Structures are given as C-alpha cells and as structure tokens.
Amino acid sequence: MKIDRRSFLALAVGGAAGTALTPLPWKLTDDSSIWSQNWPWTPVPEKGENSYAFTSCTLCPGGCGLMVRMVGERAVKIEGLEGHPVNDGGVCVLGLSGLQLLYGSTRVKTPLKRVGKRGQGHWKKISWEAALAEVAEKLGQLRDDNQSHTVACITGSKHGTIPALFKRFMTVYGSPNVMTTPSVGDTLEMALQVMHGVEAQAGYDVENADYILSFGSGLIEGWGAPVRMFRANSAWRENGTKVVQVEPRLSNTAAKSDQWIPINPGTEAALAMGIAHVMMKESLVNNDFVESYTEGYTGWKKMVLDEYAPEKVASITGIDKMVIVKVAREFAGAGKPLALCGRGNGETPGSLAEAMAVHTVNALVGNINQEGGVVAVPIPEYAAWPETGLDNTAQIGMAKDRVDGAGSDAFPLAASLLNRFAAGAMSAKDYPVNALLVSGTNPVYSTPGANDFKKAVEKIPFVVSFSSYMDETAMQADLILPNHVYLERYEDIPVMAGLQKPMVELTQPVVFPMHDTKNAGDAIIELSNAMGGSIGDAFPWESYEACLEETLGDKWDVLSEDGLWEDEAFQPAGWGEAFATASGKFEFMNPDMDLMPSYVPLNLEGNASTFPLLLMPFDSMRLASGFISDPPFVIKAVEDTILKGKDACVEVNPATAKSLGLADGKPATLSTPKGEARVRIYHYHGIMPGVVAIPRGLGHSADDKYMAGKGVNFNELIGPVEDRASGLDMAWGVRAKLAKA
C-alpha cells in the first residue's frame, strides 16, 4: 500500500470533518473569546465583606470626618462622613485620593539611613532600634558639648499632642528652637492678641452672615475648612447672601461671587481702610460698640479720615471711587456683614496690619463675637503636662535666643518664624544649627524661598525626618524615621480652621500599618527613653496611645466613640468680657507697639524695569500646596490650563501676552529675582493686565513619577518678605519677567 499526497489530503479532510463534529473548535472559540475578554494581567479585585471605618482627615487643617469603605481588610474608598459638623458627607479631591498615599509608591517603608550624598536618594534600611540609637547618640553628643540649643525642630501643626510632644522633648533636651508651619491663622491670632488681648483663633460664623466681603480669600479654593466653605457657599446661593470678592484675578471664588472687584495686587488693606473711612465719615458704624467697648477710636479715626479718602484709595487700589463707597454702604447696611482675609487658601501669613485692617472693618459694624461675625475661639490647650525639671544643660540651652528671632524684642508677638529660619541657619550669627528634626511638614518644598531653605538645610550636619513619604525634606535627611500614614494611626487634631466652636477630632487607624513604620509620637517617646535622665523622665508614658488617652482625659471617651469632641456649651464672650487688653476694650491702636490697622505697601523684590510684571500665586482645589504631594488622582483632575505635559501654565491677560508676543499654549521662560522656570502661556481674560498668575502646589522634585517633575514650585520663585510688625512672611507676589522660550 502506498501513501501518496491524496491520502494525506483525505486524512486531512477526514480530520476536518471529524473535528467539526466534535466540541473542539466550538469550545476553543468560546474559550479564546473568554480568555481575550479577561486578560490574566487585568487585575480582578478581591471580594469580601463590606464595612465602613471612621476617622478624620489630616491632609489639611480642615478636619473633615471620613468614612472609609472597607472590603475585607482592604480600604477601597474614602467618603465624607454624613452628619459631620465640618463636611457632612462632602469631601475634597485630595481627601478622596488619600488611599493613593496609603497604598502608593512614595511611602517610606522602614527607617532609612542615608548612604550617598544628600539628596541623591541612596539609602540603607536600618532597624528602629539602630535608628533611634543613632539619633539619641548624635543628640546626646551635642548636649554633652553644651550645644543643645543648636538643635532645631519643625512641626506641621501648632496644636495637638504630637507637636506638644516634640516641643516637650526639645524643652527638656534644652533647645528653644521649635518652629511650626505658618499660615494666615498665625497672623489672625496676633491680631486678636493685639486688639482683643486674648490668645484665641479667629472663628468666622460664615453660615449666619448675610453679606460676605472677602479680601482675596479663596473661599472655595481651600480657605479655612474647605468643605465647610463649599457648603457655606451653596447656602449663600440659596439664601441670597451677597458675596463680594476683591482680588486681581477671577478666581473660582470670584467667579462664584455676586460681585468681583478686581484690585491692584497687594492693596487690599488700602481698600479696607477706604471702606472704614466711608463708614466712619457717613456715621455708618455701630455706635454702641465703638463708643463703649473700644479704645483709641478717635485717634485712629482721625488718621483714617486724613489718609484714606476714597479718591486716594481709588488711586492705590485701581477701584472706582463710587464702587468703594457703594461697597462700604452695602456692608454697613447689611444685617450681618462679615469681612474675611487671608489670600488664597490662607497658607501665607500676610501682613499683620492688613489682617488688623480687615478685622477693624468687622469691628466698626460691631460684629465681634456676634452671630454671623468674627468669634475669638479659645484654643483647646489640653496637651499641657506637668512640668518636669530641666537639668542644667537644658536650662542653659533654653535661655539662648532663638535662631528665628521669634519672641525677641524685635518680634515679641511671634512664637515661631519659619520664614526667618533659613537666613538664621545660614548666617549662624549667634550659633550654627547642628541638627534638625522635621515632623508633619515639608518645608524644603513649602517655604517661600525654597532654594535658600534647601541650602540652609544642606548646611545642617544632622537632619532627621519623620515623614511617611519620600518628600523633598526627607530627601535632604540623614535619617528617616517614617511615621504611619494617617489612615494607620491615632492622632488628635484640634481643628483650627476658622470654626465658630472649639473642636477636637481623632484620627483613628482604619487599616493595620502596611510597613515597618512607627507613630511619630511613639518614636519621640522611645527616643526620650533612649536618651534617659531628665529627658526620659519627662515622657512617662508606655506608648503614644497611652499618652493620648491620658492627655485627653474625659475627651478620650467621646473621641474614641464619636471621633469628634465639640465644645457644645461654648458661647462667645459678650463685649463686656471679651477683651483682655490693658484697657479692657477693643483696641484700634496699640500705643506700646506702634501698630495699627493700616495699609503698609510692600516693596517687591526686583526692579520694575528688569521685571515689569507682577507674579502672584493662585490656589486650586485640584492641587495640594502644603506638605502633601498631589497623588495621581489629583494630578489627573488638574485642568490642562494649569498643567500641560511637564509644564505649569501661567495665566496672562491676552492684552499683556500680545504686547510681549506670547502666544497661547506656547512655552515661555518665567524669571524672577529668585529664579527662572519654563512655563506655558495660558491666555486668560480673567487676570488683570500686567499680572501673571501661577498655580501653587506643582513642581515637586521628590516622590514618584506620578507626582514629581510636573511644573514649577512657586516657592522657588519667591522669597519671604518680613513683616516688620509680626516677623511673618507678608509677601503676596514677586516681580517677574516673561520671555519666549
């Protein structure tokens, strides 16, 4: 028998016919479609029991209540807590993206010791014991050499147990150099200190006001507790509250307001004084308050009437005289008018005289400690432990002058002046800074004059970061002792964001710690114990949790149950009792301090011929500008008129852009006396000609590829300008130049 080609053909045909009668082809077709519809590399989320875990957000000072949706042990989504007094179910872009910080690639997973050069990013993993022992040894050595005061510490918040533990550590260790991250809240606290004579934060009863006059505050761009302000804004729309926004740029707040008053940048205080002038001249002030409860009114009134006539204010601010008069009359005529200040999201402190000027506008209509007015809200000071003895070294250290000059004769009002730290550390006038501890903040990124700040940090021989993330400051550290992320830890948060009542919230763990991290509170307690002696004695607690529970006392039960403690009984003090100044009254002028509400023009760095434009930052709810970098979701949500490719876009009025020959969407070089950056031009009619606006919160250099290398950090283009009165940074912008790239 011979096998030929035909036989093969027959075999094949037979095979084909047979195969067609088997399930094989049909089954394989079905399977291949199933396979190609469910690629094995496409992740399939694991199922599990659904539940909610409750906590509070710490990504900004706003203090939103959160409910985290859990599937089994996984946290899958952050949602706003319904019924919470701050956010009632709402939540912002950053808050929603929090899980990307928890699960993302920017985490510092174990204690790290630098092995390469500073900033190179070469690290060696070390154990917690070794890391804490190293810090204890380095700090111990400095102390032995009577150099304890040359150690500085920067914390994020001012209040709560974590900053208090750091401060306590620094005190018993022997250094006065504890600094906190500044904001307009500091300036407002000083204003209350000077004018009311009380230590309090400024609370604003925005919900009950019926006329809002905002001097550049980004009311829906991160100012105060952001979600609360969104809710207030919606309520204003519903109940017809008029909102007047004074700002050189058509911000979102301006766009939502009933009236946008463009103003020459930096002249807001002059407008406030002009409005005060009109109100006083036309006798539109609250006579009861002004006559019975204030001091120095006559002298101040004379000054204002002499110097801030509407015509003059019009020429300073660029606002029509009649508009000034009309706003003053409307404001005074409203039932519960409220003036607000703090530019943008309030992260820059601004001028004290300006904060006082705006506060005075409120005082003139008598809405101090009133419904719909400004309320002096006491700061919850529960984190005060019995003093323990300071040893000799500590006493000597604590007696030294601070490196930032806060509390000195020049700046008696200031408790911390982070803006002066870089210069102080660089010059080493009295003494050098030999070590720096940083917790809960990222000053290398977020301090105006960021490049100078970085240089100052580079000079410090020993830098310890407690950051959870590999941020710009952590990159400059010698040791990183990573904190848990907020979703993994306990921490108390006194909410200081302009609420009308004292409130404390509790951040609670919703997941087990993912990595070998440690609560900064535990780290500092363990560090103290490792150092021993009077330092160890000051930290008798077994753990941070034990410390927290003991410190909060009866608040703990409420907090651990509800996550929130509110001083329900709090009532703003009546005018008779509200003021603890020397006169016992509201003081317009402080005779001791040569300080009064007024317009203090700011001389911007750089000369007008080289830098013909004014550069000012703006805040967007879609960008985080504080210590947190923008997680991928946030970057995804940013408009392409803010970030395009790797370039930040700057807003330029089309008329200005035309005169400079800058086309829309084209790259350009932006320079200021501090630095230079590549940007892209965005023609925007909503910006005053001659002014350039740049988004804040871009230009991170650390973290991962989703966050870093996008746009420019505005803080590298501007330097701090010291307010003579407060010592804080009062810069609102900087001179600049734009040229084709």
Place this chain on the structure above:
Amino acid sequence: MKEAQGHNKNKKFGMVIDLDKCTGCGACMVACMAENNVPFREDESDKQLGTAWMRVYKMTNGKPFPETEVCYIPRPCMHCEGHGGHSPCVSVCPATATDYDNHTGIVSQIYTRCFGCRYCMAACPYHARVFNWWDPVWPADMEKMLNPDVSVRMRGVVEKCSFCYHRYQRAMEKAYYEERQEIEEDEYQTSCTQACPAGAIAFGDLNNPDHAVHQLVKPDNRHGGRPKNPHAFRLLERLGTNPKVYYLSSREWVIRAGDNYVKNEKTGAGGH
C-alpha cells in the same frame, strides 16, 4: 422571580447639576475615579487620551477683563433616551456592547463585549465616552484599593459613566434582603453626588414625584414639555438626544453655551 419587576413602574434615573453651586473643585471627578477603578497614567494632561467618566469643563463668557465670567460644568454620561431608548451610542454599536435599559433608563457599557471600534465615541455628542489606549496599571500596593463591584477594563475597549449602576444593584440587593421591592431615594446615589462638597448634584428617579430631581426639572406642558424652572436646561438638547442630565444656571450666557443658538435667538425654545 416574577414579582421582582412585575408591578414596578419603569424608573428613569437622572441627574440635576446646579451650576450656580458647582465650584469646579473636581471632587466629582475623583470620587468617580475612586469608585469606578478608573486608571491613571504618568501624564494626564492630554485630556483626550486619558480616561475619565466625569469631567468638569471650564467655560468663560469670552469677554475681556474685567467683564470675564467663568462657569464650570461637570459632564457625566447623559444617559440619553433619544426616542424610545435609541440613544446615539446604542444605535451605532455593532457589538451590542452598549444598551439602553427601559427599566432604569441607564445606558450600559459591557467592556468584555466591546471590541473597540469606537463608533459610539464618534456618535456621542458629549464626549462622554473614552477609549482605553493602554492597559491599566496600579503601581505599588494600589491594586488594594480597587472596588470589586466594578470590573477593571482592559486595553482596547470603550468605557463611560454608568451612573454607578453597581450602587443600584447593591441597594436592590439590600432591599430584597429586607423583603422590599423598592429602594428609597437616598439608597441609590452616585459617587459624584455623594462626594460633591457643594451639594450641587441631585440624583434620583425622574419619574418619581417624591424625588428631588423630579421636583427640580419635572416637565411642564405649559412650557412645551420642558421644565418649568427657567434656569433648567440640557446640553445640545435640540439634537434630540433626550439626555437625562439637567443643568441649572441663573446665567443666560451659560444656558446659551449649552446649545447652538443663532444670534438673537432666545433660549428655552428647544426640546423634543
């Protein structure tokens, strides 16, 4: 099983977005991304390439400084009803991957069914549909935050807003468990509605007189079947897409921007 739908009236889920309240903060976008496993990439500044179900657009009135005005407009899928459920995308899909459900009024998209021809994207006048040009990647431990109620989409398919249909399924599941056949208004809310810090979004059954959305935009015969509220409008209404997303704005220029009007033409004339 029969009674499950038998006596139910058809629902028509829709959304009303108050543009006077919307602040353009973008929380709706991110709430959507987090809820619906929307992937992200290193560079998300080319908005035509990126995936987003909800997108907030910025509009200006085009006038020079200082007459300029800005309005933000969030844009989910409009879940167009067209005529009898023949929405633009459903009509052109050759794969039966997208569908209109008369019982809920929701336009579905089945990713495993889609083969990526993108006819629907061309047909959609709202740019509500996006194509997955890349396989989704969640770096580090981020796969942990994926929501099991929503399937992850592979490269090469089109996706879009589902009005968080899985939340409807969950709400119904709970209702069945409690031996109810109906759900309350607050039991089914989309992720964007829930997150909106300004409370600008209302969501519910347009057919149900008890629901807020019905109250806000119920059709009025004296207005030619359009909502009585003069501030209410829909995008490109006169194309006949019959969208279920309504907008409210007190500003005339915003309403004009919502459709193509010739000069001097009055708004509010359209509607089918």
Place this chain on the structure above:
Amino acid sequence: MSTQDDQTHAVSEQETEGPAAPIILFFIIGFAASLVLGWGIFPKLLYSQKHQPINFNHALHVEEVDDGCESCHYFREDGSFSGIPNLESCMECHEDVIGVSEEEEKFVAEFVVPEREVSWLVYSRQPDCVYFSHAPHVIAGKMACVECHGHIGESDHARVYEENRFTGYSRDIWGKNIAGLAKHPWERMKMDDCSKCHVRENVNQGSVQTQKGGCFVCHK
C-alpha cells in the same frame, strides 16, 4: 495547475508498485482520529485537575448544623451573600479538632493553627465581568439552593476541580459535558442559561438592543 498535478501523479504511479490505498480509508482514519481527539483527548488536555485543599464533607456538616445551607452560606445584613465561609466562620466550631476525621485534623493543623485562610477552589466562579447576586434569586425569587447548585449538600467529598488551562475558569461554567449539553442548571451556567430563565420569568426584560434582559442586569 491541473496539468502539472496530473504529471506528478503519473510519475508517482510509475515509481511505486501496487495499488494506491483507498482514499476513503484515509478519510475514515482522519475522521475517526479527530473524533477521538475532540471527544476523548481534548477535554483531558483542556482541563487540569486540581484538588481542594481539604476534602470537604458537605453531608456530614449538614447533619451537624441547625440551619442547613444557611448555617455557613448566609446573607449579610447589607444583602450581600457570604459565599464560601472564611476561616473565622469555620473556627467558630473548629477552633480545635472536634471530630475524628483525618481531614479535620489536617484542617486544624494547616489552617486553624497558623490562622491561614483556606484557598478553596470555587466551582461556580464566574469571570469578573459577571454580576450575580443571591438576594434577588433566593429571597425575592424564592428559589431554593438546589435549584442552581444541585445536591451538593449531600456530597461526602469534594470533587476534583477542573480548571480550564486556557481561560483559567472552572469546568462547571461550561459543564461537565464537553458538548455543552446540560439538563440541570448546576450542570452549566453560561450567559444563555441566565438569560433563558430571565426570559421565561420575564424579569428585567428592558433592553432596547436585544429586547431581552438589560446587559447591566448580569454584567458589571
């Protein structure tokens, strides 16, 4: 072509001896071989055989518990279905060995003591694009477990889990019968099977495209 073909043919005939094998024989060989391959070998190649980590005895458990299936497979308060119990549920009874079976001993030693979740192989696991909820079927539709799952509660051992090497899904979806034939719901659960019942019972037939069930009813 045909000329060339003929020539080749002619040459081959000349070169060989004997008659050519009947074409039909080769056809039959090919036909038969492919039938054997398709019906016999192919299913064996397509599916890999996996064993459950523990040889679970349903019958024994049903005897011991009070509430039948719901004792272990229950609804949670949000209406979701617990499905296969997790270790915690098992440990409510099996914190220590309570019986005499070797499998239980193994279970306690390998899973309970080290607190390791059991990686059960789920026969009925559908692809991720499928949405299925028990509540509308069991509670609203008043269907009994056996209607879909068959008499699994009477089994005294865990049968072999056959995994499709190509797709990674269980053989139960397509069905034991490689031809895709099934008499009972538990023998196959493809999309058409869901659809068939939904059409019959007239549930959720709201689709504009198909005039049948809306896609989102069973897909996600």
